[in-house]
Amino acid sequence: MITTEQIRMARGALDWTIADLEQASGVSERTIRRIEAQAGLPNATRANMMIIQRAFEDAGIEFIGAPDDRPGVRLRRP
Numbered sequence: 001m002i003t004t005e006q007i008r009m010a011r012g013a014l015d016w017t018i019a020d021l022e023q024a025s026g027v028s029e030r031t032i033r034r035i036e037a038q039a040g041l042p043n044a045t046r047a048n049m050m051i052i053q054r055a056f057e058d059a060g061i062e063f064i065g066a067p068d069d070r071p072g073v074r075l076r077r078p
Contacts, residue, residue: 001041001046001049001067002049002052002053002063002067002071003040003041003042003067003071004035004036004037004038004039004040004041004042005039005040005071006063006071006072006073007021007032007035007036007042007052007056008036009072009073010056010061010063010073013061013073013075014056014059014060014061014075016059018032018033018036021052021055024055024056024058024059025051025052025054025055026051027048027051027052031044031048032052035048035049035052040067041067056073060075060076060077061073061074061075061076062074062075062076
């Protein structure tokens, strides 16, 4: 599972606002804000986390590391 820090890093790498992530994922802005307000592994449904992760991956983000071992993101270039 991805961390809240990775979500913020991925948005930054793509220069996405929360509204952009909402549009790409279908997860509400309110839910995204709640998730991002937490630290570490978010208290969110697995379904929402998978949807968010997939939206980022479809946009070219690769999640690296593990939640407890240097989590990060990498931007894939075509």
